[in-house]
Amino acid sequence: MTPLLCCVGLAALLASSLACPRSCVCSVKKNGRLLAECAYRELQEVPAGLSPNVTILTLSANRIGSLRETSFSEVPEVQSLWLGYNQISTVEAGTFARLVHLKNLDLSHNKMADFPWKDLRNLSGLQILKMNNNRLAGLPRGAFHSLKELRSLWLNDNELTTLAEGTFDLLPSLSQLQIFNNPFNCSCKVFWLKKWTENTSVSIAKGGSILCAAPSRLKGRAVTDIPDHFCVAPSVQLTYLSNLDNTVMYDGLTLTLHCSVAGSPLPEIRWKIQTSSRSTEISGPNVARDGNVLLLRRAKQSQERFLVFKNGTMAIPNFSKEDEGIYTCLAVNDVGTREVSVNVALAGSENPADDLLRNAPQASHLGGRSCYKGDDLDPSGDGEKLVIVYHVPRESKSRAGVVPQTCLGTFLLTLGLALCR
């Protein structure tokens, strides 16, 4: 028994250092690297019995259909792995994560629709990555961001319809990129690619063959030919509507902000409201054109407080101390996002009516029906925060007795109990 075990052990030891699977040819290269050539063998799996010293493994032109986490556990030192022209459709997560010495990885001409992108995070020495001629339909943002040594990236002839902005950022060594022959959807989401190609030192093979497959008006045109005026980043302006006469509709003081946006495609408007007690986000209109609250998309109680119209106007009826805070309008389109904020506060002065007459004599023209706007909002819309201070003109006091329903609210809200005796 013992001698037999001993012999088996010895054989295994020998096998592990000199091992070469029957279907491969192994040789030591001049630089001492161990090469295992297993190409063109009709292999359906990665062969077992490879030496742990293998640094170059060629498995091209076989019939391998899937890779498992353990497929390369025998060759942790591998630096070059050639797997092109197989039928690989599934790659288990972790297949490549431990191959930290990889410099060249060729997976081209396979059937991969997906890939365990997280495995790449460990491959910080990777220099060449070929994934062309597969069925990849998308790449996660940042898929390549750990590949500081990556020089050459081939992604041509896949099913990519879009690429996230910044996909090729943080790749200081990248010098060659192939992304042609993908059915790009030239919405403004890929417009960044045009700008990037115009200004990068990376050599982009067949740039003119990076074509749009959609939308129809751009079909067949190169991504680099998307007209600049199709895709314009949003601009946004927030104005305060001084016309508060619509108190017929709402009692009390109604704060009205209007957000006007420009850009191509026309930006969507979203609101963010940050008060001392809560934070609210409203991503679309909640009031129909006729002024009725849209009950169908009945929002949370907190959102009903803010009436958002399709035209960019937001009204807050019965604006009170609790509604003080930062009101932000965001303009969002496929090119980017811009926002502008205003800090809204109610007057805290003991006697704002007097302040008003002293600071702004024209305020009396407002006739006490509405409130005075202290500051104009920044017309350039670059996000500066300004404060609107509301004062109540003196006349309101006398009117309060006559039309209590309309003006009492205003009094209470802006002046507190001081003026409401």
Ligand SMILES: *[C@@H]1O[C@H](CO)[C@@H](O)[C@H](O)[C@H]1NC(C)=O
């Ligand atoms: C494998 O590498 C080890 C350590 O570098 C070395 O001792 C051994 O001889 C190598 N085996 C072969 C077959 O190159």
Ligand SMILES: *[C@@H]1O[C@H](CO)[C@@H](O)[C@H](O)[C@H]1NC(C)=O
């Ligand atoms: C990444 O490589 C390290 C060794 O450098 C290894 O310990 C770790 O397990 C690898 N990560 C994965 C997910 O295998």
Ligand SMILES: *[C@@H]1O[C@H](CO)[C@@H](O)[C@H](O)[C@H]1NC(C)=O
């Ligand atoms: C292209 O992208 C736009 C914007 O993301 C999308 O609305 C449209 O449906 C896409 N078209 C196709 C054909 O995928």
Ligand SMILES: *[C@@H]1O[C@H](CO)[C@@H](O)[C@H](O)[C@H]1NC(C)=O
């Ligand atoms: C173009 O690239 C240079 C550096 O390579 C950078 O300074 C410049 O801002 C870029 N221009 C644009 C429009 O991105």
Ligand SMILES: *[C@@H]1O[C@H](CO)[C@@H](O)[C@H](O)[C@H]1NC(C)=O
């Ligand atoms: C505004 O406040 C008044 C009095 O507090 C109340 O009667 C009225 O229903 C409120 N209006 C709205 C739209 O909330």
Ligand SMILES: *[C@@H]1O[C@H](CO)[C@@H](O)[C@H](O)[C@H]1NC(C)=O
């Ligand atoms: C937006 O629509 C609302 C409701 O129809 C209206 O009260 C408001 O004045 C409009 N805003 C602008 C700037 O036209």
